[in-house]
Amino acid sequence: MPQLDFATFVPQLAWLxxxxxxxxxxxxxxxxxRIATVLEGRRERIAGDLDKAAQSKAQTDAAIAAYEKAxxxxxxxxxxIAQATRDKLASETEAKRVAxxxxxxxxxAKAEAxxxxxxxxxxxxxxxxxxxxxxxxxxxxxxxDADKAATERAVDAALKG
Amino acid sequence: MSxxxxxxxxxxxxxxxxxxxGLAIDPMHQFHISTIYPLHIGGFDVSFTNSxxxxxxxAAAISLLTIAGMGKRSLVPGRWQSVAELSYEFVSxxxxxxxxxxxxxxxxxxxxxxxxxxxxxxxxxxxxxxTVTSHIIVTFGLAMFIFLGVTVLGFAxxxxxxxxxxxxxxxxxxxxxxxxxxxxxxxxTRPISLSVRLFANMMAGHTMLKVFAGFVIAMGWAxxxxxxxxxVAFTGLEILVAFLQAYVFAILTCIYLNDALHMH
Numbered sequence: 001m002p003q004l005d006f007a008t009f010v011p012q013l014a015w016l017x018x019x020x021x022x023x024x025x026x027x028x029x030x031x032x033x034r035i036a037t038v039l040e041g042r043r044e045r046i047a048g049d050l051d052k053a054a055q056s057k058a059q060t061d062a063a064i065a066a067y068e069k070a071x072x073x074x075x076x077x078x079x080x081i082a083q084a085t086r087d088k089l090a091s092e093t094e095a096k097r098v099a100x101x102x103x104x105x106x107x108x109a110k111a112e113a114x115x116x117x118x119x120x121x122x123x124x125x126x127x128x129x130x131x132x133x134x135x136x137x138x139x140x141x142x143x144x145d146a147d148k149a150a151t152e153r154a155v156d157a158a159l160k161g
Numbered sequence: 162m163s164x165x166x167x168x169x170x171x172x173x174x175x176x177x178x179x180x181x182x183g184l185a186i187d188p189m190h191q192f193h194i195s196t197i198y199p200l201h202i203g204g205f206d207v208s209f210t211n212s213x214x215x216x217x218x219x220a221a222a223i224s225l226l227t228i229a230g231m232g233k234r235s236l237v238p239g240r241w242q243s244v245a246e247l248s249y250e251f252v253s254x255x256x257x258x259x260x261x262x263x264x265x266x267x268x269x270x271x272x273x274x275x276x277x278x279x280x281x282x283x284x285x286x287x288x289x290x291x292t293v294t295s296h297i298i299v300t301f302g303l304a305m306f307i308f309l310g311v312t313v314l315g316f317a318x319x320x321x322x323x324x325x326x327x328x329x330x331x332x333x334x335x336x337x338x339x340x341x342x343x344x345x346x347x348x349x350t351r352p353i354s355l356s357v358r359l360f361a362n363m364m365a366g367h368t369m370l371k372v373f374a375g376f377v378i379a380m381g382w383a384x385x386x387x388x389x390x391x392x393v394a395f396t397g398l399e400i401l402v403a404f405l406q407a408y409v410f411a412i413l414t415c416i417y418l419n420d421a422l423h424m425h
Contacts, residue, residue, distance in 0.1 A: 015212065020273065
C-alpha cells in the first residue's frame with residue numbers, strides 16, 4: 001500500500017504546506033477580495049436600481065393622481081360652462097321669442113285696424129254706389145233723370161230694410 | 162521505493178493499466194508516489210513528486226478559476242466568473258449557516274480548504290492523474306492542522322473555560338466521569354475520523370475503478386461490456402463522492418470552528 005510508505009510522508013507534507021500556504025495567500029489577498037468586491041458591487045447596483053424603480057413608480061403614481069385630479073376638474077369645469085351656455089342660450093331664445101311675438105301682435109292689430117277701416121269705407125261707399133246705380137236704373141227705365149233726393153231716400157229705406 | 166517499483170513506475174505511465182501478470186493489473190499502483198525531482202533541504206527529503214506536481218496543478222487551477230476567471234469583474238458574470246462566484250457564495254453560506262458572523266475571519270481558510278480538497282478529488286477523476294487526497298498523510302496533515310488550530314482557538318477565546326466543552330449539561334453526577342472520558346476521546350479522534358473518511362473514500366473509489374477496469378480488459382470483447390457499464394455508472398458516483406467528501410470535510414471544519422467559538 002503506497003499510502004503507508006513512510007518515506008513519502010515528509011515530501012508530501014512539505015509540499016502540502018508550501019502549496020496550501022501559497023494558495024491561501026493567493027485566495028485571501030487577491031481572489032476573495034476581488035470576488036467580494038464584484039458581489040458587493042452587484043448587490044449595491046441591484047439595490048440602487050430597485051430604489052430607482054420605486055422612486056419612478058412613486059413619481060408615476062403621483063403623475064397619474066395629478067392627471068386624474070386635473071381631468072376631474074376639467075370635466076367639472078366643462079360641465080359648468082356647458083350649463084351656463086345652455087342657460088344663456090335658453091334665456092336669449094326666450095327673449096327673442098317674446099319680442100317677435102310682440103311684433104307679430106302689433107302687426108296683427110294694425111292689420112285688423114286696416115281691415116276695419118276698409119270695411120267701414122266700403123260700407124260707406126255702398127250707399128253712394130247704390131244711389132248712383134239706382135239713379136242710373138231709374139233714368140234708363142223712365143228715360144228721364146231721377147230725382148236725386150228721392151233716390152237717396154229710397155236707397156236709405158232699402159238699406160235699412 | 163524499491164528498484165522494481167521504480168522500473169514498474171517508469172514503464173506504466175497508465176496507472177495500473179499496464180499488464181503485469183496475474184490479474185494483469187495492480188489497482189494500487191495509481192497511488193504510487195514517484196519522485197520527479199529529488200530535493201533535500203536541511204536533511205529533509207522535500208523531493209518534488211507526482212503528488213507535489215498535482216498539488217501545484219490543483220492550486221494553479223483554483224487560482225486560474227478564482228483570479229483569471231474573475232478578470233473582467235463583469236456586472237453580469239460570464240461562465241467562469243459564475244463558477245468563481247458560485248464557489249464563493251457556496252462556502253460563504255456554509256460558513257454563515259454553521260458558524261455565524263464570528264466565522265467570517267476564517268472564510269479564506271475554509272474557502273482554500275474546500276477548493277483544495279474539491280479540486281484534488283476532482284483532479285483525481287481525470288485519466289492518468291494522481292489523487293492527492295487518496296494519501297492518508299495529506300488528509301491527516303490537513304485534519305491535524307484543523308484540529309490543532311481549532312483547539313488553540315477554543316482556548317484563546319474561552320481560556321480554561323473551554324474544558325467545560327467536555328462536560329455535558331443536564332447529566333446525573335454519577336455518569337459524568339464516564340461521559341467526560343467519552344467526550345474527550347471523541348474530541349481527540351476528530352482528526353482521525355476527518356482524515357480517514359476522506360482518504361478511505363478516495364482510495365476505495367479509485368481502487369474499485371481500477372479493479373473493474375481490469376475486469377474489462379480481462380474479460381475482453383466477449384464479456385467486458387458488463388464491467389464497462391458498471392464503470393461508467395461508478396465513475397458518475399465517484400464524481401459525486403469527490404464533491405461530497407470535499408463538502409463534508411469543509412462542513413466538519415465549520416462545525417469544529419463553531420464548537421471552538423461558541424461551545425455548542
